[in-house]
Amino acid sequence: MxxxxxxxxxxxxxxxxxxxxxxxxxxxxxxxxxxxxxxxxxxxxxxxxxxxxxxxxxxxxxxxxxxxxxxxxxxxxxxxxxxxxxxxxxxxxxxxxxxKKDLPLRDQIFLDKQDHLLSLQMLQSRAAEGELKEYDWMKIVVEDLDRHAEGTQRSREDELRSMMPMDHPLQVDRMQLAHFILEVREEILSGGLMERCLEWDQPFLLASAFAGACQWMDVYSYSEPTPSNPNMGLPGRHRFPGGTLHYWGDMESEDRFGVDPESHDLILCPFIFEHVSQPWLAIRTLAKTLRPGGFIVWAAPMYQRYHGSPHDYYRYTPKGVTALAKHAGLEVQRLFSPGDLSLVNGVLMGMLLPYWRPEQILREEELQEKEDAPRYPLNVFALLRKPAWIAPTAAIALHRHELPHWPILWNYGSFLAQQHRGKTKAAGEDQKDPDVLQEKDCLFRNLLRTSQAFRPQLQEVAAKWPDFLTGILPRMSTVFQLTVVRHRASGRILVLANTHLFYHPNARHIRLLQIMCLLHEVQELRKQHKDAEGQLPHIIFAGDLNCLPETGAVQLLLTGQVPSDHEDWETSSQFAWRDEEASADAGEAEEIPKSSVPSMEADDTDVVEPLPREAWQKGSGIALQNPLGALVDVYANTPQKFTNYVHDFSGIL
Known part of the structure; x- marks a missing residue:
């Protein structure tokens, strides 16, 4: 030339x-x-x-x-x-x-099947030939568990590739996402096995990265109402035989989201929030769905072409997701903003995965002077965490107003599964967790008969309700469960109390006695674990009280006292033990091993003398004082609409 x-x-x-x-x-x-x-x-x-x-x-x-x-x-x-x-x-x-329309090279999302790079882009040539089959999630999980059982470990590259769906067009974005999940996975799993985990659309990442760590891998499908189809966005769910749930609904509305509050330990929602018109509402909905101490893996693009699915609303900076998290009361544990101008410009022009080396895709730019975030991240990733206070699903009251963030989470289901009825485990006695100082399960009927602190009230009960001590109390199997734990960092002590009170419409007087008996036992346990300065530990009281908010048992917890003429004592004259009570009470707790239940046969030396009538208090009951004082309702600032919703009852228990 x-x-x-x-x-x-x-x-x-x-x-x-x-x-x-x-x-x-x-x-x-x-x-x-x-x-x-x-x-x-x-x-x-x-x-x-x-x-x-x-x-x-x-x-x-x-x-x-x-x-x-x-x-x-x-x-x-x-x-x-x-x-x-x-x-x-x-x-x-x-x-x-x-x-001349020679650029862009190709569309980022809608790829031409004749494109010579498609086989490299999708990792396997059969993707370009239209032969892709649906992923077998269970097979992925089983293969991963088998690898762990055999002690076989995959290379970092193999793990990365296994978490990139080969039929997805945005492979650069998916490589960044897979890398981020591998980076934060250890932190997510540091709290141990998780019960329920949730992912959008399909459980690909859960099966690929968290197999064996989640008891159930649930799926959520997001929809939103439109003028032409107002039924879109209505909540629903389908339970599969194994217990896995498929939810659907509108995440911009708590009422239409369809997922139970505080029901999940891990939520994966990558590349969802660019499609949400009201993200500040959606993030609060997710936060309420998350259990205390649980995590959200969040991702959204900062630079990407419009892609309605069905709509496309936002792009996010690192500061943007931080502001969202703060709005919902979530903590930002990790931020990852990979990419530079070369990657952004190239991807927007259609330069797909084969054009880039992994280090180019995963590198974060160094911050420029006086700037607090990279200038050109292709995407923004965040690990968000809900503060780890303890919050069981039923009513909770806290003693005093402050509660430190305890790294021990009380797993309500596993706690019930422990079969330590009627005995106390002191520190050092076959303890698996050094932070659990004491576990104590007590039968209500035993405590009531043997508590010397409660003996004066019991004498009046014996006088006013003649058949209670001999005809009703020996048949009751209500259990109180008490645990003392130590904060790992500060050494502070926390007492956990849980129970499931006896239910019968005419047994409000019995639930009052049960609450009072448990409160006395809690106070004794607190005295045993006071600190060097004589300060008593905090208490979390939780469980299923089978009580409406206006009943005497709740009043005793939240106001600290109940008079002897409270209307709940009147049910003492209306209640009599029948066969159905035996089956109802048995259903409230797990079967109690006979070896751990002290005999309730009459003891000649344990005679409760009825109180003379002239010493009775007014009314049908006895005045009660909460030894802990008035407790604080955790839900006082965020009242619930209901805890139970069935055909004949809708309200709070």
Whole structure:
């Protein structure tokens, strides 16, 4: 190609001509000079064979007559160094190729099946041939468990690839997501096994990254109401035989979300929030769905073309997700903002996964001076955590107003499964968790008969309710469960109390006695574990009280006292033990091993003398004082609409 060929009316070729002229001045004008080797070197660096390179030059020649460079720039090339001239050449070449519709290379999302890069983009050639089958989630889980059982470990690259769905067009984004999950997985699993985990649309990441760590892997499908279809967004669920749940609903509304509050330990919602019109409402809905101490893996793009699914509303910066999390009361544990201008520009032009090395895709730019976030992240990833206070699903009251963040989470289900009825485990006695100082399960009927602190009240009970001690109390199997735990960092002590009170519409007087008996036992336990300064530990009282908010048992907890003539004592004259009570009470607790239940046969030395009538208090009952004082209702600032919703009852128990 002679000098005449360079000197055309096309400004870009004039730039090349100037570059070549400069090279000619510096090098040998004959063989081996930069002028004679520049284009062949460029061809080899790009990986083009001779035929492909000929097509490139032909296309550039045909584009030379497209006048898209502004006239002011065409009159003179303002560059003085090889670096600036090469950059100027790229900028003007981009204008030309866009004008000729040679750019972008391809659509990011809707890929042409004839695209020669598709087989590399999708990792396996069969993806391009339309032979993809649905993932077998259970097979993925079983294979992962088998690998762990055999002690087989995959390489980091293999793990990364296994978490990138091969039929997804946005493979660069999915590599970043897989990398982030691998980075935070250990932190998520530090609290041990999880009960319920939730992922959007399909449990691909749960099965790939958390197999064996989640007891149930649930799925959520998001929909929203529209004027043409107002039924869209209505909540619903389907339970599969194994217990896994498929939910659907509108995450911008707590009433239409469809997932129970505080029901999940882990929520994966990557690349969801760009499609949510009211993200500040949606993040609060997710926060309420999360159990205390639970995690949300969140991701959204900062640079991506519009992709309605069905709508596309937002792009996010690292500061944006931080503000969302703060709005919902969530803690930002980790932020990851990978990408730079080269990656962003290239991906938007259609440069897919095969164009990039993993380190280019996963690298975070260094912060510029006086800036607090990278300038050009392709996507933003965040690990969000709900503060880890203890919150069982039923009514809870806290002693005093402050509660530190305890790293021990009380798993209500596993606690009930412990069979330590009627005995106390002191520290050092076969303790699996060094932070559990004491566990104590007590039978209500035993405590009531043996508690010396409660003996004066019991004498009045014996006088006012003659059949209670002999006909009712011996048949009751209500259990109180008490645990003392130590805060790992500060050493502070916390007492946990749980129970499931006896239920019968005419047994409100019995529930009052049960609550009072438990409160006395809690106070004794607190005294045993007071600190060096004599301060008593905090108490969390939890369980199923089978009581409406206005009943005496709740009043005793929240106000600290109940008078002897409270209306709940009146049920003492209406209640009599029948066969159905035996089955009802047995259903409230797990079967109690006979060996751990002290005999309730009459003891000749344990006689409760009825109180003389002249010493009775007014009314049908006895005045009660809460030894802990008035407790604080955790839900006082966020009242619940209901805890039970069945055909004949809707309200709070």
């Amino acid at each position: 002679g000098m005449e060929a360079w000197l055309s009316q096309w400004p870009l070729l004039q730039v090349l001509a100037k570059i070549q002229q400069s090279m000619d001045l510096l090098g040998d004008p004959i063989a081996g000079s930069p002028a004679s080797t520049a284009l062949p070197s460029l061809q080899r660096a790009m990986g083009f064979d001779d035929e492909a390179w000929r097509l490139v030059l032909t296309e550039l020649h045909s584009a030379a007559h497209t006048a898209v460079v502004p006239q002011a720039l065409r009159e003179r090339v303002l560059c003085t160094s090889g670096r600036s001239c090469a950059a100027e050449f790229f900028a003007r070449l981009q204008l030309l190729l866009y004008a």
